[in-house]
Amino acid sequence: MAKELLKGNHAFAEAAVRAGVEAFYGYPITPSTEFLEYMSARLPALGRVFVQAESEVAAINMVYGAACTGKRVMTASSSPGLSLMMEGISYIAGTEVPAVVVNVMRGGPGLGNIAPSQGDYYQMIKGGGHGDYFPIVLAPASVQEAIDYIGLAFDLADKYRAIVHIVVDGNMGQMMEPAELPPMREIPEKVPDWAVSGAKGREPNILTSIYIDPVDEEVTNLRLLKRWKEIEKNEVIFKEYAVEDAEYLVIGFGTAGRVASSAVREAREAGIKAGLLRPITLAPFPSQRLEELADQVKRILVVEMNSGMMLDDVIRIVKGKVPVEFYGRMGGVTPLPDEIYAEIRRVSENTGPGAEDPRDEWIPRLEKFISGEK
């Protein structure tokens, strides 16, 4: 199939349709609304299900219900909407049913704004909802990756009976890029043996997240943890650029990682041995690869559109082998390549020990930068 110029939100939605999504339940919120609008026309035309719910709370619980039937089902929302959905997400995880949830992240906390952000890293990666559970989190950085990984998201959700989050930001949702959509997949007729469908000729299926005896709940927690260990072993995805001989490693995901790739290229042109690690699965995190690279490089720079959330994971994994530094923009500000390039330059010239908390050195740099920008 030929490449088409596709807008992020539309491409995600169409890719989900082609991956066999049978139902979409959602609630409008900028900057993810186009996803819902697209589905509102496309799914009914295919005889599939679209419902605009009364709230994100209702939407995710509709997703929960449909997920219990074994159908491919999803929703898309944006940060404040995800906060409301966390209840249902925890139930979906606790009931061990598959579902895909897209978060087009925006500036926060609170009402914040509608500009691109990565401020939901903790919420999405560390669980967000209550209880012991482990979501798979994918962070594509181009329209083509979004198309490719939304199909994977459904496959992973089914394979592990798990919730899969796709995190992007408004840049990704609004951007147009040439990309290729996959062919339409057949929707399988077969109903999974655990699904509810009416207990015809079999014992009833009961789907619940309640385990009133703590030991039963503990057994469930253990099952989820062991499944997560499998996921950690099998499903890590990342992209690298110019790391072979890199002395300075930049780590960023999504838009930040993509912008950083321009800065790394510029640094290479200037003779600085910089390389980029861009995790695509934020959970499971490419820990093993990062450990290897930490043995190779002299210094690490983490770039995010938040206050340093993935940074904590990087520090945990690097274990002080080399200094870790941080550059972040917050509140809906996307860092530009020249900022990150300047940071790479600075990092390449810095032979100091590095701060215990890299944010302590970053805060005054950012304050200075903002006052210059204004």
Next chain:
Amino acid sequence: MVATAEVIYQRPESFTEVHTHYCPGCTHGVAHRLVAEVIDEMGLREKTIGVAPVGCSVFAYRYFKMDFVEAAHGRAPAMATGIKRVLPDRTVFTYQGDGDLASIGIAEIMHAAGRGENITVIFINNAIYGMTGGQMAPTTLEGMKTTSSPLGRDVKLAGYPIRMAELLSNMDGSAYIVRRSMHNAANVRKSKKAIRLAFEAQERGLGFSLVELLSSCPTNWKLTPQEALDFVGEKMVPVFPLGDYKVHPTLENLKV
């Protein structure tokens, strides 16, 4: 002499052989049985998916012998919507109490009715939160003592009881909205007929159906079972009048 036996009462096929956890005198068990009998009589068991609530009937799925899911508190109508939309030829019902349906889940129930969602809701109104130990519910009567209204519900501070059947009957998507009571045999029989019509409404694709059942909670009301049933008949019925609030014309002359 030839011995003959006639079965006049037995466990419905839609029931499991499990003793319920309900308190002595609680009407949940009877309400469950009515639903099971209706599902048996209509031959729906193998195509029915139930949605259990959070509340005393959180374990309803243990007692019904059919596919069941367990919703978050108040979200049963949303979950039922999710199921019914992808499996429109199945029978989907929720079983919800007053805290679940009229308080935390009031948005979900109103919108399910507003959409004319083709599901059936069994709504148990016993004017109290049972599972958490007797707190004030949105349906608690004025002056009624609960653990969170120890001096009796003061409507100036805590507002008035909410009449859900009346509210829901105003939604254009509702096909069958009635209130019945469980306080004596005659009313239990009327309740069963209403449950039957509610499921008939769904089977005919008429839209949203709900049966509100005035029920007793002797434990949290601190009354004997009989006193509790009397309380329903004497105190609750005047506040929550029994009746048909919305009946789709197709159901009006239906003989069941």
Next chain:
Amino acid sequence: MDETSIIISGFGGQGTLFAGQVLAYASMDNGLEVTWIPSYGPEMRGGTAHCTVIVSEEAIGSPLVRNPDVVLALNLPSVDKYETLVKEGGVLVANSSLFDREITRQSIKSLLIPVNKIAEEIGLARLGNMIMVGAMLALKPILPLEKVKEALGNHIPERHKKTLPMNFEAMDKGYRFAKDHL
């Protein structure tokens, strides 16, 4: 060809986003990598509307830039904002129909072009964006003019098809004006 970054900026309704899309389609149709990213949200309603287009032979990293190679400024606020931001040696094309001042920065290639006036001559006021695109292609030939016209022909929405000849004329006039005034 190296990577070229283009910002098109103006009032909402001046067709800035569509002009960027035309360049994006033309780039894609001719085998180049391209990204198009708009400003979005409340600022689009009534205020300024701008988009960033990056065109390259290689995979594109950042879809956003601080210092673009090319700016097409359809109104004065856009000129004010981007005159200083255009990259050294870059190109600024400004719609002189809507303001009366010189471009003072010497280290860039700048062109003042009265696009509203030219559009009125053609007979359709909305053509300013395409005149700008034509002028740009004379100053920064990322693609031949004919290729961009071809892309416009292939991707213009059906309801606007009848204006296609006027759009072509607009591109030609912009291109010609730029050639004549440099």
